[in-house]
Amino acid sequence: MRIALVASLCLAVTLTGCDGFSWDSMWRSKKDSVAGGYACPRPADMFQQGGFGGQEKEIRYYRHLGFKNDFFAQLELANRYAGVNASDKNLEDYVESSVWLTLALTNPEGYVPMNRAMDPRGGAMASRFDKCRAYERARAYKMLDDQLSMMDSGEREKVRDRVTYVLATMGAEGFRTLGRLYDKQYGPMGEPADNSQAIRANMRGANYGLSNARDLFERSDVDAYLYNYKASETGDVSAYVLLKDFEKSAPDRARYASFVEAKAKRWVAPYEFYPPETPPGGVPHSDESVRDDGAAYALSRMDELPFIHVVRALDYLDILDIACFEPKDVPKQTIDALRGMTGQPSGAVLTNRDKVRAIQLAAVNGDSRSQLVLAVMYSEGVGVPVDYARAFHWYKQADKQGSPEARYAMSTYFDLGLQGVADQNKAESVVMQLDAALSGFRPSAGRLQEVLSQVSYDPEGHGRGR
Secondary structure, X not given: OXXXXXXXXXHHXXXXXXXXXXHHXXXXXXXHHHOOOOOOOOOOOOOOOOOOOHHHHHHHHHHHHHHOOOHHHHHHHHHHHOOOOHHHHHHOOHHHHHHHHHXXXXXXXXXXXXXXXXXXXXXXXXXXXXXXXXXXXHHHHHHHHHHHHOOOHHHHXXXXXXXXXXXXXXXXXXXXXXXXXXXXXXXXXXXXXXXXXXXXXXXXXXXXXXXXXXXXXXXXXXXXXXXXXXXHHOOOHHHHHHHHHHHHOOOOOHXXXXXXXXXXXXXXXOOOOOOOOOOOOXXXXXXXXXXXXXXXXXXXXXXXXOHHXXXXXXXXXXXXXXXXXXXXXXXHHHHHHHHHHOOOOOOOOOOHHHHHHHHHHHHHOOOHHHHHHHHHHHHHOOOOOOOHHHHHHHHHHHHHOOOHHHHHHHHHOHHHHHHHOOOHHHHHHHHHHHHHHOOOOOOOHHHHXXXXXXXXXXXXXXXXXO
């Protein structure tokens, strides 16, 4: 009897301890949190003997995994950019930390049940994997909420844009995640609504409510439909099934199809590549998105671009001071300067990827000629995969920057809308203008017609872009 009483008291104390768990204790040093009973263990630091440059290798390694949607790598990056350890204070960047916290919280790897069979001795699950991940997610929610509470609207917008960019590089999986983020029928981070961390984040009150994290992505059926539509555009069957399920999940959702499709046809990611900002004394935020076969093939075609356009881009960026006629003429200091600007490690040879980045960086920084070149690259799939929405985006940007060729293309052809899709003569006249301006690098008339077909929309449904 005494033994049973003691056992029941121990159980009561244990449960009380769980119920009275302090959220404030969850965000301490990484060492303290990992030592906790519910935290997931981590392997030994593989780069701890890396010496000079070891931190850069670590960050690039974890960013590469993070872009591939590795849950624990995303948590690791969040800790590093929060400066949790004294050795990472030079990396401190709360916007970047919040990006990786958000990506970890949206990642199904963090909340999909993975328990093994039940332990016959006590009726509990033999695996603690679910429990430790729940702890990590709860800690991440609190950490994200605290960081967002210190940010202004501009910094929060940066977090959203960077998260959107990373997820967009993941294809159908990433677009499905974005769809859940905006869908009010899911938790704040796109997890199931009955997820325990989602329920707690949605609570009201000072002790539990996480309003900053909860409101990072404003719920919108239109945006949810848009991203589900973008996922289905990739050809992913599951995405198509989810899109149809979304349409039937509420009475008024099916009616969005008519105008969301037009918006989706013009949608472009917030960035041309991940913003390569560098914390003071830290490692640049490199773009480690994974190229698929289509992107690799497009990159292999980069020799089709007259090299003069790369030279002009490098000159616009003010990192080239000698005449260059082919890639081997570009000096190492120019290559290093370019890679430093885009967050990539130094090298001795100008690669096809360097050429693309030079054009992109010059375009992003306002060079109308590079913007026009990039528009043609996206039209033809040279250096970058074919993307008609992004091609149209860069034609418009070049027009805004005063490019006469872009202005001619917009006024003579693109402004015609759908009626211009079948106008072969006007398409060919634009091609001739671009050919003269870009040293023979031009889109075909057929590609221009495809671009116009996609970005134009007929509410009657006639001639709608594919």
